[in-house]
Amino acid sequence: EVQLVESGGGLVKPGGSLRLSCAASGFTFSTYSMNWVRQAPGKGLEWVSSISSSSTYIYYADSAKGRFTISRDNGKNSLFLQMNSLRAEDTAVYYCARDRQPVDYWGQGTLVTVSS
Amino acid sequence: AIQMTQSPSSLSASVGDRVTITCRASQAIRDYLNWYQQKPGKAPKLLIYTASNLQSGVPSTFSGSRSGTDFTLTISSLQPEDFATYYCLQDYNYPPTFGGGTKVEIK
Numbered sequence: 501e502v503q504l505v506e507s508g509g510g511l512v513k514p515g516g517s518l519r520l521s522c523a524a525s526g527f528t529f530s531t532y533s534m535n536w537v538r539q540a541p542g543k544g545l546e547w548v549s550s551i552s553s554s555s556t557y558i559y560y561a562d563s564a565k566g567r568f569t570i571s572r573d574n575g576k577n578s579l580f581l582q583m584n585s586l587r588a589e590d591t592a593v594y595y596c597a598r599d600r601q602p603v604d605y606w607g608q609g610t611l612v613t614v615s616s
Numbered sequence: 617a618i619q620m621t622q623s624p625s626s627l628s629a630s631v632g633d634r635v636t637i638t639c640r641a642s643q644a645i646r647d648y649l650n651w652y653q654q655k656p657g658k659a660p661k662l663l664i665y666t667a668s669n670l671q672s673g674v675p676s677t678f679s680g681s682r683s684g685t686d687f688t689l690t691i692s693s694l695q696p697e698d699f700a701t702y703y704c705l706q707d708y709n710y711p712p713t714f715g716g717g718t719k720v721e722i723k
Contacts, residue, residue: 603712
């Protein structure tokens with residue numbers, strides 16, 4: 501069974517940093533691209549970042565460029581999102597999602613709240 | 617970035633009704649369009665991929681179609697468990713973009 505479990509969310513002050521993690525199991529993690537997608541409270545879905553299976557290709561939404569860094573550790577079946585210079589508008593549930601075009605499995609999400 | 621215009625933003629329907637949701641892409645995306653269902657507090661679930669392919673385990677009451685840059689999700693007979701919010705996603709190119717969502721509510 502495919503499982504994606506996010507962690508690392510929490511309350512952080514504007515300008516602060518957080519590192520999100522996603523633990524994958526039930527599939528060959530190293531053969532899939534992975535994504536981070538977020539959803540602000542009561543709002544729709546917004547793609548944040550993607551990383552290819554071997555980390556060769558990395559993409560960011562304009563809202564994340566220069567502040568967020570996606571990475572992965574295929575040996576530990578883990579995906580990460582380092583988020584710096586956080587803003588109130590980054591408040592959202594962050595989902596990791598498996599991708600082989602289409603994005604097919606999603607984790608349950610971790611809530612990031614940016615507030616003073 | 618490709619814009620996905622989803623309509624309607626919400627609808628009320630009864631069990632057994634036929635429901636249609638549309639996404640229009642701002643440019644050609646071939647068949648690179650997927651549909652997701654999301655229930656409150658839950659992660660999105662893939663229903664349809666590449667415009668018209670039913671994801672494994674998804675009831676056959678769900679179907680997808682394409683006409684040019686217009687994409688349609690149809691629920692042929694709405695069931696109680698289908699009341700949710702539905703999103704389209706284009707993955708033709710980066711950045712992937714979602715439609716704004718359609719909330720399907722009970723009439």
